[in-house]
Amino acid sequence: MRNLVILSFVFASASVASAQETPIQHDAEHYLLLEQHADKWAAEDSKISETLEEIRTAQNGKPPNIVYILLDDLGFGEIGMPDLDVIRGYSTPNISELADEGLSFMRMYTEPTCTPTRVAMMTGRYAVRTGTSEAKSVVSGDGLSAWETTIAEVLSQRGYENVHLGKWHLGDIEESFAFNQGFDYAEHPVHQQGQMAIMNADAELAGASAAIAPHLRTDTYELDAGFRVKPHSMVYGIIGEKGGTAREVNFEPGEVFTQEHYMHMEENYKNRVLEEIERLADGDKPFFLNYWPQLPITLTLGNIDQAQTLNGGPMAESIAMVDGWIGEILDKIDQVGIAENTIVIVMGDNGPFMQYRWRSGQNDRIYRGGKNQHLEGGVRVNAFMRWPAAIEGGSRVQDIVHVTDLFTTLSRLSDADQYIPRDRLIDGVDQSPLIFMGDTNGRRDYVFVYEGPTLRSIVKQQFKFHLPEPGANPIAAPVFDLYKDSREERVDTSQTIPLGVGYGGLFVDMMKRHLGWKMKYPDREPGRDVPYGGIENLRPETQELVNRFVFVRELMSR
Amino acid sequence: MRNLVILSFVFASASVASAQETPIQHDAEHYLLLEQHADKWAAEDSKISETLEEIRTAQNGKPPNIVYILLDDLGFGEIGMPDLDVIRGYSTPNISELADEGLSFMRMYTEPTCTPTRVAMMTGRYAVRTGTSEAKSVVSGDGLSAWETTIAEVLSQRGYENVHLGKWHLGDIEESFAFNQGFDYAEHPVHQQGQMAIMNADAELAGASAAIAPHLRTDTYELDAGFRVKPHSMVYGIIGEKGGTAREVNFEPGEVFTQEHYMHMEENYKNRVLEEIERLADGDKPFFLNYWPQLPITLTLGNIDQAQTLNGGPMAESIAMVDGWIGEILDKIDQVGIAENTIVIVMGDNGPFMQYRWRSGQNDRIYRGGKNQHLEGGVRVNAFMRWPAAIEGGSRVQDIVHVTDLFTTLSRLSDADQYIPRDRLIDGVDQSPLIFMGDTNGRRDYVFVYEGPTLRSIVKQQFKFHLPEPGANPIAAPVFDLYKDSREERVDTSQTIPLGVGYGGLFVDMMKRHLGWKMKYPDREPGRDVPYGGIENLRPETQELVNRFVFVRELMSR
Known part of the structure; x- marks a missing residue:
């Protein structure tokens, strides 16, 4: 239905269909909409390709840089909405300013937990299709398969330099690590931050966890010395480069996790973001900087010198602090002179951990439910996008957007959509029309909501x-x-x-x-392997954990 | 604690204490705050008096006009907050624009129902102190006592012309009618709008009420012909002038209420507001125009030609329509050239009628609870104030404000605070400092919340x-x-x-x-009398209702 000829002479601005004979393969529901809007959409797509070409020309042929900031466990109503400051007892002025300067997606759907949302963004596919729909908290020997194509891999083909800093949580096997999934360089913890923020002695003293600190229990009846959680045995944070091995950093054999470790780790990621922006801005390549703080998740008050918010809860304080960090990052982007052609996205990954809300300072919000739940409170988040070269400030769209759409849309905006694989189902649709033409021009009016592997609800309009x-x-x-x-x-x-x-x-x-x-497109298995492959400096206690994993795996295959 | 001498030579700008030897009498809690802030507050008060004097001088000595728009059953999150449009499925662009041009009170407390909130605003006193803490829906023979001093009476003494249009609901006895409570002219229904909007055949057909329409029932076992609700027997809308008698308008003997009557009545009040603004702007006096729409309350879909909102519920449609009316009013204020020195306030009177939320298009919001409840959802409302001569646009304050504070504060801003009576307890405090000096300069950190005559909760900080x-x-x-x-x-x-x-x-x-x-200051009894005194043209069916009332009163005094 699109004209495959007229645009083919400008490869750089080619639309999906003109770049490859085979269009991107979507879910059935998409084709019901396409059937109704084919002509209109085709006309719009041509226009958008022209617009993108014009923007690139104005930017010396360079597609936009992308800085993607994904905040953990922040549902709708928690950031960038000053109208709600009085309810929350804290404010996020830097994110609010970003919203004023850009576009607010008022109806952004994610998956209900960390790993699925992050996989969905990275692959453009519901996590369930990739076998990674469960957010693991212990060593699992699986993760994002090498078969999956990430946005980083798509952008790489278009010549982007890709850096990942912060939380990852897409698996504990070698193929799943960020530097094996399209990033040229990555620093990230292997697991989720519960291991650090909740499973430490400080958090146990604060009543946020139990049975973690060895000095607060005896091992009188512990026949199985390997059962109890030993968070410090799990790998902490790793650094690696594309195609290379990894090494664990800032953690020595025999050390145990503390809140201080966690905060230090987070400050380091933030500082590295600032450094990397300077370095990348100096380079010739467009870049994709993926910054996923583990904060705001934190559950102890012990590290608060003086509360800065009316709320005073550890999460509220942490949100305000991270908002300040985002301010530093935005300032840095300004300072190095790349603001105009840099897409900055700030969003939450899913609703708050409601089990902790009574101690976190987060509260029950507009929507019901939170993390792990298919209710709107679990899968609706604030999402803001700034791109001065293309987007008018203060825009606001109420169309349905799903986190998978970022994969497809960012690929399009970066002139990389021709590298999206055609041999698999892509749930993300191209929302460029929504970005360029505004409210009511979205290309989706439906979402399928899974909790883990289970389809729990369907949104339509x-x-x-x-x-x-x-x-x-x-x-x-x-x-x-x-x-x-x-x-x-x-x-x-x-x-x-x-x-x-x-x-x-x-x-x-x-x-x-x-x-x-x-x-037609069956759900796939995750990648599976021995945990922590390719990490050079495993500690003895980590090796013990791996040994147990291997023993269990052999036991189960007997 | 205030200097009673230095300001006394300028009577027009005199602060409360300098105008009269006796200061305004407040609740005990106020004096705990005064004790801690006396010097600071006295200094601020002097400065504010100077500022007010300067503003008046710039306006040829004229204190500001006041247009007070009180919307019915609209709790916090329902108007003027575009961040929430996607949740509500409707928007209120005119009220949002007013908010952008003025000050948003982000923590305005009201009482939990119509009559108490309206009494509190009119008298500066919790309704319970005046004996009118119950919102009556049938003929009651009581209402706001002549002994109470309303803001209209205060402003009258300062030379204001006062007009009331729309809902009143402060009693069905002569002394309680608006033109006997300080308004030079008034047009208002006597009762609340349930009589019109819910207790009509259209609403019964829509399932919003029952046992109203005579043709939908038989009277087979009705021994007591006077028990059943006959809404059309109650007085509809009256018109009166200060000190005069009243007459019922636009309703003939034998007529029954319909949705059409109700909508006609509401459109008429709005049109009269537009006319009165033209007339009052032409006069020499400052004016107080009190416009209390009965809308948005409406519960039938029958009068919707084509929904204008995504929500489509009758209340949602009605809110959007009333927002349009407010736009017309703001345009009129601009057209007649009085915007600069006119205070416009738009606010809700209490939370939504939760019993109807499943059919109204209103939804469960940020706070829990609604009308009739002491929960935040019952007593927290959006409130916006515009006064270009004095208030910077886009201001936002999170201090606690109570609806009684409007009585005291508007009196001060209008240079009429010397007329506030000193022989009674006034709950409202002067919030001028909050208006002039912004967030954190409020003079209240507490609210006592009553449900009817019962103290149900206490807010402090x-x-x-x-x-x-x-x-x-x-x-x-x-x-x-x-x-x-x-x-x-x-x-x-x-x-x-x-x-x-x-x-x-x-x-x-x-x-x-x-x-x-x-x-020291006991709660008082309401005014009591035969209903509908001073109305010239009672219909026969209304007279029958009055006769029954008199009969019952005599019966009870036997």
Whole structure:
């Protein structure tokens, strides 16, 4: 449906379809929309290609740099919305300023936990398709498969230099590490930060965890010396370069994790971001800097000298601090003179960890639910994007966007969409039209929401369908009108406006199309291997953990 | 503590204390704050008097006009906050623009229902002190007493012309009508709008009410012909001038209420506001225009030709429509050239009617609870104030403000505070410092929240104390940290951070001071009389209702 000829002479500005004969392969639902809007979309796509070409020309042919900042466990209403300062008892002036200077995605959907959201952004695919839909907290010997193509790999092909700093959490096996997934250079912890922020003695003293600190227990009945969590045995943070080996840094044999280690690690990542911006700005290549702080997650008050917020909770204090860091990063981008053609995105990865909300300073917000839940509170986040060369400040769009769309859209904006693989299903759609033409020009009106490997709800337009219990009649399953019942509470149909006979059935049809399409593109297995491959300097206690893993694996294959 | 001499030569700019020997009498809690801030506050007060004098001089000696728009049943998060448009599925661009041009009170407390909030604004006193703490929905023969001094009466003494248009709901007796409470001219319904918006056949057909339309029932067993609600027997809307009699308008004997009557009434009030602004702007006097729409309350979809909002609920549509009306009013104020020296306030009167939320298009919001409840969702509202001559646009204050403070503050800003009576307790404090000096300069850090005549909770700073059940130990009653637990949900102390031993006791002390102070200033009775006194043209069915009232009153005094 697109004209494959007229644009083919300008390779650099070629649209997806003109770059390769085979278009990007999407989920069934996409083709229902394409069928209705094909002509309009094709015309818009040509126009956008021209616009992108013009912007690049104005920038000496250079596609935009990308600085992607993904904050951990921050759901909708927690950053960049000054109207809510009085509720939260803290403010995020730097993120608010970024919002004023750029575009606010008011309806950004993520997956409900860290690993799935991060995989979805990196691959443009629901995590469930990649076998990494579970957020692991212990050594697992699996992770993002080498078969998957990340946004870093796509951008590499277009000549980008890619750096990753901060949280990663896409697996503890060699192929999953960032420098083996498209980044030229990476510094990252191997696991999630619970290992550092919650599973330490400071956090145990603060009542945020239990059975961590050896001095607070005896081992009288511990027949299995390997069962109990030994967070310090797990690898801390590693550094590596593309194609090379890795080494663990800043942690010595026999050391145990403390809050101080954690804060030091986080400050270091932030400082490295500032250094890398200077270095990368000096280079000839466009760059992709992926900064995923482990903060704001922190659960002890012990490291607060003097609270800076009215709220005073450890998470609230931490959010305010990280907002200050983002201010430093934005200042640095200004100082080195690259602001105009640098896309900066700041967003949360999923809702807050509600189990900790009573001690964290986070509170119950507009939407119900949080991390790990398919409810809006789990999968709706604030997301802001600044790109002065292309986006007018103070823009705001209410169309549905899914985190996978960043993969596709950033590839397009970077003139790299021709490198998106055509041999697999890509959930992300190209939202460039939304960015260039504004509200109502989005290309998605649906989201499938998984909790781990389980499809739990389907969003279409303003409606949300919660999948019924196994065996229940899906036609009677609750369908919520998110404008009239934002908290998805009115399950009792005597308390709700019945959504017209048929809505349940329409959602069942969507579910069947989505699951049926998996016959063409089956969900895949994750990569599997011995943990911590390619790390040169494993500590003895880490090697012991690996030995246990190998023993168990052999046991299970007997 | 204030210098009573230096300012006394300029009567027009005199501060409260210099105008009269006796200062305004406040609740005990005020004096604890005054004791701590006396010198600072006195210095600020002098400065503010100078500033006000300067502003008046610049405006040819004229104090500001006041246009006060009070919207019905709109809690915090429902107007003027574009960040929340995506949640609500509607927007209020005109109110948002007003907010951008003025000051947002981010922590405005009201009382939890219509009548109490309106009495509190009009008298500067908690409604419970005036005997009008109950929002009546049927003929009651009582209302705001002539003894009370309203803001209109205060402003009258300073030479203001006062006009009231729209909802009133301060009683159905002659002395309570607006033109007997300080307004030179008034047009208002006597009762609340449930009589019109809910208790009509259209609403019954829409399922919003029952047993209203005579044709939808039989009277087979109705021994008491007077028990059932006959909304059309109650007086509809009246017009009157200061000191005169009233007449009922636009409703004929035998007519019954319809949604069309209601919408016509509301459009008429809005159009009259536009006319009155033209007339008043032409006059020599400063004016106080009190516009209290009955909308947005509406519960039928029958009058919607084409939904203008994504939400589509009758309340959501109505809010958007009223926002448009406010735009017309603001345009008119501009057109007649009085914008600079006109204070415009737009606010809600209490949270939404949660019983109707499932059909209204309103939804569960940030705070829990709604109308009739002491929870934050019942008593927190959006409030915006524009006064170009004095207030910088885009200001935002998070200090606690109570609706009674408008009485005191508007009196001060209008140079009329010397007319505030000194023989009674005034709950409202002067918040001029907050308006002129901004955030953190408020003069209140507490609110007592009543439901009807019952004290239900006490707010102090970020904490909120729910009064315990009778007989329970108040020291163990729940105290909520509103930043960490905005929805006041974590009653289970195992789920909350204990607020330190002693907080319960401190709140009990506040309660004792507040109630003890009532020995000096006891709560009063409302005015009482035969309903509808002074209305010239009572319909026969209305007279029948009055006869029944008189019969019952005599019965009860036998």
